[in-house]
Amino acid sequence: MQVMTRILHVLDHSLPMQSGYTFRTRAVLKAQAAMGYEVRGVTGLRHTAEGPVAEEADGLLFHRTAGAASGPAGLREWREIAIFAKGIEKVVREWRPDVIHAHSPALCGQAALRVARRHDIPLVYEIRAFWEDAAVGNGTGSEGSLKYRLTRKLESHVVSRADAVVTICEGLKADLVGRGTAPERITVMPNGVDLTLFGEPASRDPELARSLGFEVGGAPCPVIGFIGSFYDYEGIDVLIEAMAHLAQRRSDARLLLVGGGPCEAALRAQAAASPAAEAIRFVGRVPHHEVERYYALADIMAYPRKRSRLTDLVTPLKPLEAMAQGKLVAASDVGGHRELVTHGRTGTLFTPDDPLACANALAGLLEDRAHWPAYRKAGRDHVESRHDWAVNAARYQDVYQMLALLKPENRGTVAA
Template identity: 65%
Template sequence: MTRILPRILHVLDHSLPVHSGYTFRTRAIMHAQAASGLDVAGITGLRHPEPGPREEEVDGLAFHRTNGVAKGPPGLREWREIGALARAIERVARDLKPDVLHAHSPALNGLAAIRAGRSLGIPVVYEIRAFWEDAAVENGTGRDQSLKYRLTRELENRAVAGVDAVFTICKGLREDLVARGHNGGKIGIMPNGVDLALFGEAAPRDDALAQELGLGEGPVIAFIGSFYPYEGIDDLIAAMPALVNAHPEAKLLLVGGGQEEAALKAQAAASTASDSIVFTGRVPHGEVPRYYALADIMAYPRKASRLTELVTPLKPLEAMAQDKLVAASDIGGHRELMTDGETGVLFAPDDPAALAASLAALIDRKDSWPAIRAAAKRHVAERHDWARNSQRYQDVYQALLAPGPNSGVASAAA
């Protein structure tokens, strides 16, 4: 007999205790599901980078590991990865007896879950957070339309075709899959969300920290995250001379690090606004709210590309939940999250002059800030609260487990 509340095994690339946007979304999903009464656990593949026991509990969540190393030339190595993870899923399933396998991108996880699901006789859900071939291009680890790019795309297509139901994190990804010829009837959307238990209350401003960083009275424009090329932090730095000319006390606070850090620091040092640009380096995850509290405006100047047009980021939603004004480039991933002039401000991408003008105009309209912040926080609570949105998963699980054809899977996730 099927349980009223199904047991779910999440199939993951990596998980806590590693800190990344991927693991934070997973944590939020699993916590929300557990709070709703579901029995949940996770299993990671061979790419989980943190050494540890085969089974461990992190932040109240149970994770199982796939041990070993996949060797061989490209293609064969990935095939062996899929096999190792599929066998590990079957091993764990003998004890947990899950009702549904819920795999999360990349496609290797989806294909392993398909193999295990067929052996176990249970349905498989596959969730796509980004197209990894596009992410590789933007991160500089891949080339557009290369053999690796096309093979990764084909693996994604096979995973989508082989599972019982698909989730994407946004409309852009779903529309791209439908354009490829995939059945839109089994593709639902689970938007990025915020755990309001963690991000629902803004921390008080730490004046001592502001003084230590030399921020003065501001206004403070901040970026908190990883320094990837597609984030457009170079455009933010390039915008600062014009912004400081309009608002001499303005400061730019850059919190984080990554592959562009050295180049960005060199660019800032050569800028006529160098005294107004502050780098903190990476900070512990638990300290991040202290830095959010220093910002008046959170800026997200992502560059226009296939990745950023299709994929919605998480950071702007966290900033809205923290009562921060959000200024973001006018790309598809941002337009899906916010409305210009209502819940934030959008500016032309890849254009430092437009960015500076938009920030200056927003600073000039301080009387509008409370209304924008309030509308943004309402938007997050109504559309992007994990405690509410996680019900969409359960609706799809129940549709898959119900007797008869599963024709209403996507509508259950709408």
Template identity: 65%
Template structure:
């Protein structure tokens, strides 16, 4: 039985798009009959034992706490601690392949251990760390730290035996850096249709409690980061309400921009049409999807959103919801305008309002579009089939192991 060790930033029981993608990968690989475990670094903030099973998945933890002090020295110590933990786990579990996931610190830690034990390693990039830092407000494009992180990322990709990325945007960027296209596979974001592909009926009591009775409901369910463009969505509400007086905006989630968005909504002349729910348990998310007619994703135009595909629009399509999103590169890989969703100009509240108003004005296409979008997810973004993209890469890496390592396996 092939053993795959996934090297991770964090995992369940923490909830994020990162952990849900990890869960989907591990569950699908276990269904293939592979022996799968994960090991997280010091940035995994959930309390718990150094080895635990969560939702049927086996995780190991790097012991200790993140270092403090100078950022470069701190990250170097974190890499060393993570590498030591990976090395220890390899000593008694003996994986056949190491599958490291971004950020690049994980790849650097995994490469140390992989080299020491002659184990092949694939590095999977979900977003470039330097661009993610710009997106969440902790970095600046073009700064010395941005440049250094980009160099580390390129070095890690060159050192890996194989590379996986979640979308064509990231693949194209690596190829432009001189990386051999044959070394890269695309393993796109997907949905576990067995777990998330059966929409639940709308709960009338919840509809009333949220003040949505008789409303045209626009919704956003996710994290409140600046790059998500929720300020533009709130700014679109006056125009949208004038065109569709029954419209309500339902915002589910939280994050760094939450208070600023609440303040913006309070100052809006149509504050009573904007409903903040806050964070909700993951097992209740489907109940909120059921309350929404159109899920809106108004991401701002920047490197991060042009290169990286989000997961949430796919979840909305799987739930049979209509999708409207800004016309940025990451959305264009998922949404065909007028076929599986509606695209509007990013950063333009008037364009957002116009696109949403037009969707509510003509419900005649809704059933066909929802069915088409769901079929797209089932056919091309279903984890049960997406996971097969890794298999030939694993097989090739295993075949390339040194003879003495193959003999000992």
């Protein structure tokens, strides 16, 4: 049996750019390196940070693909795939990996598929989200459009040709099975947390708290926090509206919003017009190394995602980070959250798209202070037992070992 030791990860973008995508990539590659694998990454044209053609970031080596794709929609993406495939092939010829491990979107998968078949290398395709649904969620696409259908068709093509398929949650797996993919071909690799980065939670900074108005009469206020990107599907507008209801029961409660995104201006305007305007604080984007200072101010982290295909199918990372930080979690009752949060044990779930339900859930947690230690312990235990990268990454070993047993003639044909 061939021993798979060199893994080339094909990526949309990577560190030093910062996003949930790059942080998961970092965790995966670090965990695999700790298991004894040699790992590298190669990024496509959508990695827009300036840097050398081979760049080390946080101890990991990433190769960059140079070039630009132009033309009308559809043709432009096809040209982008061709350029990216050349970039992948360059690394393959120089480094000779044992496995090509491509990560969504499907543009990465299709480019990797061309090179994998040309060089007879096993291909793993890992789906973190269906990007056509993500485009709908962030307002750059519409469900059922031509682009939506073409993206979905391309993804299905890559899935059918890959030697192994990985998804981050059961919702995505179930959707692929519904499209005709055999369930035994799909491995679920849950979103996880690198617990080496979450030791003792940072201490509350009294000066920072006072500067934000999080004290009344010298006593700390209860703080609800949201740290992340301001997209419509995140439901931050629901949370802002909920604060007006919550203020009727807890006038001392405050809302901390950290981050930015396309909805920021509208959210700031909504907050300014709210009866609870004085209780809402926007701090904008903060450097990644300062995020823990803001986590430390919050008692409850709120995740009011709206119901959609995206939020029902995909599990987010942020609730797991909050549990690792020892925070209480209040989340909307959508499919992605239900895979992570057990109502009444590791957090509380409330009806999505309902500001009053959100307010009642937050008020219930604030009024149940006696059970906070139990919530915190259950959340941390859940992350340690089911979402620690040091443990979960071992599942990749099973996938790679299966590929080592796969005979060349059983792999797909060269993709167009």
